[in-house]
Amino acid sequence: MxxxxxxxxxxxxxxxxxxxxxxxxxxxxxxxxxxxxxxxGAGKSTFLNILMGxxxxxxxxxxxxxxxxxxxxxxxALAHRIAIITQELSPIPYMTVAENIYLGREPRIxxxxxxxxxxxxxxxxxxxxxxxxxxxxxxMASLSLAEIQLVEIAKAFSYDADIxxxxxxxxxxxxxxxxxxxxxxxxxxxxxxxxxYVSHRLEEIFEIADSYTVFRDGGFVETGxxxxxxxxxxxxxxxxxxxxxxxxxxxxxxxPVMLDVKSLSRAQQFENVSLQVASGEIVGIYxxxxxxxxxxxxxxYGIGPRDSGSVHMEGIELDAERPDxxxxxxxxxxxxxxxxxxLVLGASIRHNISLSALGRFSxxxxxxxxxxxxxxxxxxxxxxxxxxxxxxxxxTMSGGNQQKVVIARCLSTNPRLLIxxxxxxxxxxxxxxxxxxxxxxxxxxxGAVLVVSSEAPEILQLSDRIVIFKKGRVNQELPGHxxxxxxxxxxxx
Amino acid sequence: MKHNVSSGTALAMPxxxxxxxxxxxxxxxxxxxxxxxVLCTFLSIANExxxxxxxxxxxxxxxxxxxxxxxxxxxxxxxxxxxxxxxAVMALAGAVGASLAITANSHDIVVVILAACAVGAAxxxxxxxxVSKLALPPFVVTLGMxxxxxxxxxxxxxxxxIPNLSKPLLWLGSGTLLGIPVPIVLLAVVFGICWFVxxxxxxxRHIYAVGGSERSAATSGIKxxxxxxxxxxxxxxxxxxxxxxxxxxxxxALPQAGVSYExxxxxxxxxxxxxxxxxxxxxxxxxxxxxxxxxxxxxLDLMGVSSxxxxxxxxxxxxxxxxxxxxxxx
Numbered sequence: 033m034x035x036x037x038x039x040x041x042x043x044x045x046x047x048x049x050x051x052x053x054x055x056x057x058x059x060x061x062x063x064x065x066x067x068x069x070x071x072x073g074a075g076k077s078t079f080l081n082i083l084m085g086x087x088x089x090x091x092x093x094x095x096x097x098x099x100x101x102x103x104x105x106x107x108x109a110l111a112h113r114i115a116i117i118t119q120e121l122s123p124i125p126y127m128t129v130a131e132n133i134y135l136g137r138e139p140r141i142x143x144x145x146x147x148x149x150x151x152x153x154x155x156x157x158x159x160x161x162x163x164x165x166x167x168x169x170x171x172m173a174s175l176s177l178a179e180i181q182l183v184e185i186a187k188a189f190s191y192d193a194d195i196x197x198x199x200x201x202x203x204x205x206x207x208x209x210x211x212x213x214x215x216x217x218x219x220x221x222x223x224x225x226x227x228x229y230v231s232h233r234l235e236e237i238f239e240i241a242d243s244y245t246v247f248r249d250g251g252f253v254e255t256g257x258x259x260x261x262x263x264x265x266x267x268x269x270x271x272x273x274x275x276x277x278x279x280x281x282x283x284x285x286x287x288p289v290m291l292d293v294k295s296l297s298r299a300q301q302f303e304n305v306s307l308q309v310a311s312g313e314i315v316g317i318y319x320x321x322x323x324x325x326x327x328x329x330x331x332x333y334g335i336g337p338r339d340s341g342s343v344h345m346e347g348i349e350l351d352a353e354r355p356d357x358x359x360x361x362x363x364x365x366x367x368x369x370x371x372x373x374x375l376v377l378g379a380s381i382r383h384n385i386s387l388s389a390l391g392r393f394s395x396x397x398x399x400x401x402x403x404x405x406x407x408x409x410x411x412x413x414x415x416x417x418x419x420x421x422x423x424x425x426x427x428t429m430s431g432g433n434q435q436k437v438v439i440a441r442c443l444s445t446n447p448r449l450l451i452x453x454x455x456x457x458x459x460x461x462x463x464x465x466x467x468x469x470x471x472x473x474x475x476x477x478x479g480a481v482l483v484v485s486s487e488a489p490e491i492l493q494l495s496d497r498i499v500i501f502k503k504g505r506v507n508q509e510l511p512g513h514x515x516x517x518x519x520x521x522x523x524x525x
Numbered sequence: 526m527k528h529n530v531s532s533g534t535a536l537a538m539p540x541x542x543x544x545x546x547x548x549x550x551x552x553x554x555x556x557x558x559x560x561x562x563v564l565c566t567f568l569s570i571a572n573e574x575x576x577x578x579x580x581x582x583x584x585x586x587x588x589x590x591x592x593x594x595x596x597x598x599x600x601x602x603x604x605x606x607x608x609x610x611x612x613a614v615m616a617l618a619g620a621v622g623a624s625l626a627i628t629a630n631s632h633d634i635v636v637v638i639l640a641a642c643a644v645g646a647a648x649x650x651x652x653x654x655x656v657s658k659l660a661l662p663p664f665v666v667t668l669g670m671x672x673x674x675x676x677x678x679x680x681x682x683x684x685x686x687i688p689n690l691s692k693p694l695l696w697l698g699s700g701t702l703l704g705i706p707v708p709i710v711l712l713a714v715v716f717g718i719c720w721f722v723x724x725x726x727x728x729x730r731h732i733y734a735v736g737g738s739e740r741s742a743a744t745s746g747i748k749x750x751x752x753x754x755x756x757x758x759x760x761x762x763x764x765x766x767x768x769x770x771x772x773x774x775x776x777x778a779l780p781q782a783g784v785s786y787e788x789x790x791x792x793x794x795x796x797x798x799x800x801x802x803x804x805x806x807x808x809x810x811x812x813x814x815x816x817x818x819x820x821x822x823x824x825l826d827l828m829g830v831s832s833x834x835x836x837x838x839x840x841x842x843x844x845x846x847x848x849x850x851x852x853x854x855x
Contacts, residue, residue, distance in 0.1 A: 335744055359746040373744050376737035378804050387734055388745040390727045397726050441745065 035062045036098075037195050037226040038083065043092035045078050052078045055251035056092060060195065060226040065217060067229045067237040067258070069270050070247035071432075071460040076230060079247065080197055083228075084116050085109035097194065115193035119200040119230075119458065121180050125173035130155035132172055133187045158190050163212050177204040177369065185213060189220070196220065197228045202236060203458045206320045206486055207521065214240050232460050234263050235489060248272055271462045286496070287311035290362075290449050290480040293332055296341035301327040302504040305341075309449065314471065314481040316491040316512070319501030319524050325484045326368050328501070329453050332482075333365040334358045335373070345449065359388060364442035366435070368453040368484075374438040375426050382408040382422040384437050389444035411440040416466060432463030439470065450474055452483040456490060468494060488517040500524050557798055557813045564817060568824040575827055582706060588819030589708035590767045590774075592812060594790035595797075596719050597763030599811045600756040602794050603723075604736045605803025606656060606663035608760045610648065611790055613674035615768030615783035618644040620678050622769040623687040623778035626694040634693035641769040642762045648674055649761020653754030671787070679780045687778040698773025708770055715763065720808045732756060737804030792843050793818055817842070 043056030053075040081087040085103030139147040155168035181204040245255040246269045291309040302324035330336030334355040345361040367373040393404040456464045495512040500523040622641035655666040723729035734742040772778040797814030799806025825835045
């Protein structure tokens with residue numbers, strides 16, 4: 033049994049009597065990259081948390097490198113050479129990259145003082161070995177979300193672990209960094225380590241993983257070799273039912289221009305960008321990390337500044353940095369980071385849904401609770417948001433459901449233009465398809481959609497036209513139906 | 526926007542008469558109420574005068590000033606801010622009100638009240654604009670205002686008390702309305718209005734949103750600077766009203782009135798369960814927080830505890846109450 037790094041059998045876990053995991057079965061072989069797949073509520077996170085010592089299992093058995101284990105703390109898991117790249121990034125913002133990487137195990141002088149020079153050098157060596165272009169002395173607060181994720185990855189690699197769990201490691205980084213990560217993973221596994229890879233981006237799984245295990249509804253469904261299956265089969269196993277091959281639904285002829293952006297510029301971010309989105313049209317923006325796409329969207333909507341240029345919505349010019357006026361003009365925006373700028377995490381689902389449109393559910397400034405409640409229920413049904421009650425805090429929901437709450441809030445103002453920044457980041461396949469269907473239906477009903485994504489298949493599936501951003505400028509425009517992944521990458525790099 | 530305590534599942538409500546359900550609801554959400562009841566039980570055993578009607582009227586009347594301050598400060602703390610200037614604003618508003626009460630027609634009590642509120646609101650607006658438009662930290666801004674307002678008060682009063690207040694103003698402090706002391710009526714009215722605003726109006730919802738996540742509030746189209754400024758205006762306005770009340774009760778406007786009052790106000794808000802990191806809390810909690818402080822003061826007085834020991838005990842109870850509340854929420 034020596035070639036198995038992890039051997040879990042029948043692991044169970046319940047919360048308050050509700051079973052979250054009833055059959056956690058999983059085997060990780062030495063030197064392999066094993067994808068753990070499953071949708072919302074499938075039990076993946078619970079299983080991984082047990083493996084990592086964050087939760088304790090109720091039943092079943094877990095063997096690490098042949099030895100039976102039952103971790104009570106993450107420290108024990110680390111001691112057994114299990115490292116993790118978490119989905120939730122929580123850096124210490126005012127400390128440097130090096131300090132964050134070696135947090136808790138700083139190299140010391142005389143056992144008491146921190147050896148900053150050695151720490152910096154170690155960090156620099158680690159980052160250059162991984163080919164991540166990040167300055168070890170930079171403050172975490174100054175890094176972009178993508179760079180923060182790269183630091184998190186570097187930290188996991190620095191543990192020199194046998195088993196590395198990677199939970200959505202590429203959710204914030206771009207294509208180039210993803211390939212660098214994959215190279216690092218390959219060198220890791222060639223030295224005998226094992227990687228448990230969790231990602232909703234199926235093309236990644238097919239690129240990097242050797243084997244797969246599917247969890248569904250809290251239990252083991254199937255395991256096997258990646259080379260024996262294809263994407264459609266994997267999707268079917270994850271979702272548990274037939275999913276039609278995603279094709280772009282034919283859309284009615286697009287109508288009049290809704291959004292008209294002229295020569296929009298913002299120093300250091302993007303320059304002289306002009307584009308239009310017509311009613312019934314989905315325009316996709318594709319570009320590498322740092323190409324200015326998010327900053328552009330934020331400026332159009334008004335949550336980011338602009339230096340020059342104009343934004344017209346249905347002929348009316350919009351003031352800069354006035355999201356309230358943008359909403360009144362018919363815009364709505366799904367931001368890149370829902371936890372940070374999309375949702376009020378401590379508030380209930382119902383309150384989040386109505387937040388943009390409280391004027392609709394109030395009279396003379398007084399909220400009409402019954403109207404708000406009815407609307408919330410209607411939205412939950414319409415978007416298939418899975419929750420026991422709309423009074424729960426959104427912080428308790430999964431990523432996919434949280435994103436649906438954001439969408440519900442956006443749709444509550446009856447917008448005619450939806451601006452989406454990475455709308456399916458960190459979301460499982462089932463919810464992804466639902467969101468695509470929603471966007472397509474929105475366009476079919478005459479709305480306009482402007483979407484930014486770093487997932488080529490997503491952009492290709494959704495867009496009628498694709499605009500390529502490169503270093504803050506519009507490099508090219510490609511018609512959606514004739515573009516492919518290669519042409520996209522070619523234009524963006 | 527009540528924070529749900531358990532791990533994501535809705536609180537199971539026992540079937541039964543509405544009152545008991547309400548009681549269980551309150552107790553589980555407001556451990557502070559439980560603490561208050563325990564405190565009262567203890568004090569009523571320790572001292573025979575504690576539970577008398579006279580004593581209780583005393584407690585609530587004495588709490589009314591801190592209570593009013595605390596209600597205003599709650600709005601600010603909900604937006605993730607803090608207002609250290611309320612004590613000083615009290616003094617200035619009280620002084621302005623007193624000086625008007627002498628020179629104006631003694632029946633123009635309405636003008637006096639409005640003037641005091643206006644002074645408070647104006648100072649609050651300055652705080653609010655500095656925090657929201659100039660992006661200065663609330664702690665620093667209101668600390669500065671504390672000094673500035675106190676200084677202006679001394680300048681305005683020339684360092685002297687302003688006595689000889691008009692009868693209507695004195696009535697505010699020691700009169701009664703339908704048998705209830707006026708300060709208590711005022712507190713009840715202010716509480717009622719503010720509670721309604723926070724719970725049931727769009728503005729109240731916006732306050733919670735801004736405190737919960739400023740950026741998400743901005744994305745949702747909320748005019749964040751405006752909401753923040755209004756929170757400070759409310760805090761200043763209520764501080765102005767409380768200052769006038771204090772002046773009426775002490776029968777003279779003192780330039781050194783209200784010194785350190787902000788501490789008891791903030792303590793009341795925090796004990797009442799409002800989070801200093803914004804977005805979470807309620808006025809009912811604040812009210813009970815103020816009551817607990819008032820009760821502690823009163824109880825310790827009745828037991829003849831020296832005021833030095835009272836301060837130590839009060840501090841310990843404050844920390845203890847918050848500890849209980851936060852550990853119960855986890």
